[in-house]
Amino acid sequence: MANFVLANSGHNRDDEASKFGMWLFLFTELLLFGGLFLVYTIYRYLNSEAFLHASYELDVIMGTINTVVLLTSSLTVALSITAIQKGNVKLSLWLITATILFALTFLVIKYFEWSAKFEHGLFPGMDHYNHLEPAEKMFFFLYFFMTGLHGLHVVIGGALLGYIMWDIKKKEVTPQNYVFLENGGLYWHLVDIIWIFLFPLFYLIH
Amino acid sequence: MANKNTSRHLPGDPEVHHIIPYKFHIGIWVGLIILTVMTVLVSVMGISLVAFSVITALIIASAKAVVVANYFMHLKYENKLITWLMGVTMLLFVVFIAFTAFDYITR
Amino acid sequence: MSEALSQPVNFFQAKKGLFSWIFSTDHKRIGLLYFYAIISFFLVAMALGFLMRLELIAPGETIMDAKTYNQVFTLHGVIMIFLFLIPSVPAFFGNFFLPIMIGTDDVAFPKVNLMSWWLYVLGGIFALLTLVVGDGPADTGWTFYAPYSVKTGTNVTLAVLAAFILGFSSILTGLNFIVTIHRLRAPGMGWFKMPLFSWALYATAWIQLLATPIIGITLLMIVAERVFGVGLFDPALGGDPILYQHLFWxxxxxxxxxxxxxxxxxxxxxxxxxxxxxIFGYKAIAYSSLAIAFIGYFVWGHHMFTSGMSGPARVIFSILTFLVAVPSAIKVFNWVATLYKGSIDVKTPLLYSMAFIFQFLIGGLTGLVIGALATDIHLHDTYFVVGHFHYVMFGGAGFAFFGALHYWFPKIWGKMYNERVSKIAFTLMFIGFNFLYFPMLILGIMGMPRRYYDYLEDFTTLNVISTVGSWVLIAGILLMIINLIRSNKTGEVATRNPWGGTTLEWQTPSPPPVHNFDATPVVPEGSPYDHKMNKTG
Known part of the structure; x- marks a missing residue:
């Protein structure tokens, strides 16, 4: 075996590198949604009337509630990091649990919203949808695609936080070594930030 | 061989882990909720000039995103490099939209 | 540095068995896993290219019908682009050499590295599945242009998903390299003491990271459009196909x-x-890599000059395109200036480098011809573009890849290749390549359209020359591969530094030990390419 030590070994613990890697990954996520925002921008520019008209079908109240739910979940996950930094593992676990519960709340509300649209036949291929103008179809398709992809991220983020709770229980994540929780938190905040833009662009066209 | 107890430290890394107090986080959250209420009011009640409602909504959304990134995501306390790279990413995104939109506007 | 009598266990010997490879987190093993996969896909796509040239040896249907030809050129493009060219240098040479060249023992996230190889394999399987299920491989061209890609009955969905997964693999490789270069350079290795290959990988990694997500989401939109029958890019349903082209490019x-x-x-x-x-102009080469990466983001519209983009947009994209030529030219000047008054040792890797410069110049200059608006109108859908692209991609990137394969062959496998045979193989490849692709440039100017399995009688002679060129080229490639395989069995044992290189990978035994070095690597004081120090020390 080698009888010398590399200070710069790739196998050493390096929290800064982990966080840097997570940020880089978030950049790719931003641009992934960025492509969709680009499509949205162009089609909204080309069909502003139709987009306005179609947006009346969306429920502003539900959208607002979901915005508040996600912001609050962002708060709880941020607080959980403060808690673990201060050595309060129990509180940290409770706060992550709360975050996951908010994530579920968000998904349940989303489920009711989507079912309402399904009842009105607004999903691509359904009756009402087929009779819409092309530009309105575009709006609803983008709505389902973008909120759907976002919903998928909510599910992944929630699962990730659940996994981190498991790691905290196993003492893999501790007040001395909590970068995994920080990264999980970063991912969760990204999910929130995407929604911060989705909300006005779909619900608040007036 | 592998060192798990302490993390590597390079020049430019933040000196200590910045612990943000609970109360400060809650204050940030209150601010975000206020901004959300504002953006809904602007849109639904038409409080601001109608023609500018899209721009107002986007400015408020961007403000919220910056607050979330800076405080909830600790960007303000991280290595400045990340902030710069985030800026580059956003610049590219703006270029993608601006150049594409330019094609449509001038068509 | 003297050769130790007892060599440390090298990374081949450290562990045995298939699982010790496919689940390895050692960057060298992952690099080699990539290599074997990449070269296999290259040979498949080369065979497809051979068939296309055979079809084009005479006008009319020779060995395949139009639809088959379309499928063959699509698969050739998809494999060559997504499974060979994009991963070739970063995922193989980058993985293997980046950590060694910056003096560390692995990349920043070894497990993520392994995951990105598995994603690559999964993407490759998806691409090959298009051959056996449904209505055969996609027939859209590697660009998957809408609305045809939305309407054709061939396996576009699978092909597009393959590209999506491969994109994810590429993102993870780029992410890993950026963090590795930022965090794991050896003590004393400042940014401007890194070898230029690391600089190139760094610039590339930023493109992999920030451009790939856009194609990812675009391809998902194509899938959604096919599955749900919505009209995002289909003009019949209110969509705009040019928007697809924007996103794609x-x-x-x-x-x-x-x-x-x-x-x-x-x-x-x-x-x-x-x-x-x-090297002449170290900093200029390093910065020009970053400049190419950066400016490269602003020129995508030059692929769309004839597709209905607005006039002012075309002008702007054309001007910006000419800007990219500047940093590329800076590199070429610096390479040539490095050779000037050097004591040149004509080994096979140098021959490949010379061929790179020659062919890249032709590729680059023809690129300017089609970057200009007026000439592009004439040349856009002709063989000129095919010729240009292959001069840059094969004559450039491909030849550099094979050159580096010889350059680092002793380091990776610990054996010397047969110099004489490799020079014969190189000669065949160089001649074959130019006979294959130069006629395409002329055919393009004469007006022969691309993407067809058929052509007018007038174009026959040049097409025959081109097809014969493809045979010579393939003979050269096969000879090169046979030579390398044989050399790995029977070649001389390689020393640490057979070429007198100055970068860190030459300080370690060939092949390197598991943790890359058998002593703390010595970072040179001055330039990473200081050959004077090498002589005295």
Whole structure:
């Protein structure tokens, strides 16, 4: 075996590198949604009337509630990091649990919203949808695609936080070594930030 | 061989882990909720000039995103490099939209 | 440095068995896993290219019908682009050599590295599945242009998903390299003491990271459009196909720099070693890599001059395109200046480097011809573009890849290749290549359209020359591969530093030990290419 030590070994613990890697990954996520925002921008520019008209079908109240739910979940996950930094593992676990519960709340509300649209036949291929103008179809398709992809991220983020709770229980994540929780938190905040833009662009066209 | 107890430290890394107090986080959250209420009011009640409602909504959304990134995501306390790279990413995104939109506007 | 009597266990010997490879987190093993997969896919796509040229040896249907021809050129393109060119240099040479060259023992996230190889394999399987299920491989061209890609009955969905997964793999490789370069450089190795290959990989990694997500989401939109029958890009349903082209080229133009930038990095390594001279304009080469990566984001529209984009947009994209030529030219000047007054040692890797410069020049200059609006109207859908693209991608990136394969062959496998045979193989490849692709440039100017399995009688002679060229080229490639396989069995044992290179990978035994070094690597005081120090020390 080698009888010398590399200070710069790739196998050493390096929290800064982990966080840097997570940020880089978030950049790719931003641009992934960025492509969709680009499509949205162009089609909204080309069909502003139709987009306005179609947006009346969306429920502003539900959208607002979901915005508040996600912001609050962002708060709880941020607080959980403060808690673990201060050595309060129990509180940290409770706060992550709360975050996951908010994530579920968000998904349940989303489920009711989507079912309402399904009842009105607004999903691509359904009756009402087929009779819409092309530009309105575009709006609803983008709505389902973008909120759907976002919903998928909510599910992944929630699962990730659940996994981190498991790691905290196993003492893999501790007040001395909590970068995994920080990264999980970063991912969760990204999910929130995407929604911060989705909300006005779909619900608040007036 | 592998060192798990302490993390590597390079020049430019933040000196200590910045612990943000609970109360400060809650204050940030209150601010975000206020901004959300504002953006809904602007849109639904038409409080601001109608023609500018899209721009107002986007400015408020961007403000919220910056607050979330800076405080909830600790960007303000991280290595400045990340902030710069985030800026580059956003610049590219703006270029993608601006150049594409330019094609449509001038068509 | 003297050869130790007892060599440390090298990374081949450390563990045995298939599982010790496919679940290895050692960057060298992952690099080799990539290599074997990449070269296999290359041979498949080369065979497809051979069939296409055979079809084109005479006008009319020769060996396949129009639809088959379309499927063959699509599969050739998809495999060559997504499974060969994009991963070739970063995922193989980058994985293997980046950590060694910056003096560390692995990449920043070894497990993520393994995951990105598995994603690559999964993507490759998806691409090959299109052959056996449903209505055969996609027939859209590698660009998957809408609305045809939405309407054709062939396996576009699978092919597109393959590209999506491969994109994810490419993102993870780029992410890993950026963090590795930022965090894991050896003590004393400042940014401007890194070898230029690391600079090229760094610039490339930023393109992989920030451009790939756009193609990812675009391809998902194509899938959604096919599955749900909505009209995002279909003009019959209110969509705009030109928007698809924007999204596609926002990624795919920077992507051609993913293919060629790391290859330029290889040239910057090989030339100083064989000219026995410090590289000329180190900083200019390093910065020009970043400049190419950056400006490369602003020129995508030059692929769409004839597709209905607005006039002012075309003018702007054309001007910006000419800007990219500047940093590329800076590199070429620096390489040539490095050779000037060097004590040149004409080994096979240097020959490949020379061929790179020659062919890249032709590729680059023809690129300017089609970057100009007026000439592009005439040349856009002709063989001129095919010729241009292959001069840059194969004549450039491909030749650099094979050159570096010889350059680092002793380091990776610990054996010397047969110099004489490799030079014969190179000669065949160089001649074959130029006979294959130069006629395409002429055919394009004469007006022969691309993407057809048939052509007018007038074009026959040049097409025959081109097809014969393809045979010579393939003979050269096969000879090269046979030579390398034989050399690995029977070649001389390689020393640490057979070429007199100055970068860190030459300080370690060949092949390297598991943790890359058998002593703390010594970072040179001055330039990473200081050959004077090498002589006295």
């Amino acid at each position: 926002i990624y795919s133009h920077p992507a051609v720099y993913i293919m060629v930038l790391p290859a330029m990095g290889l040239i910057s390594e090989m030339i100083p070693t064989f000219a026995k001279r410090t």
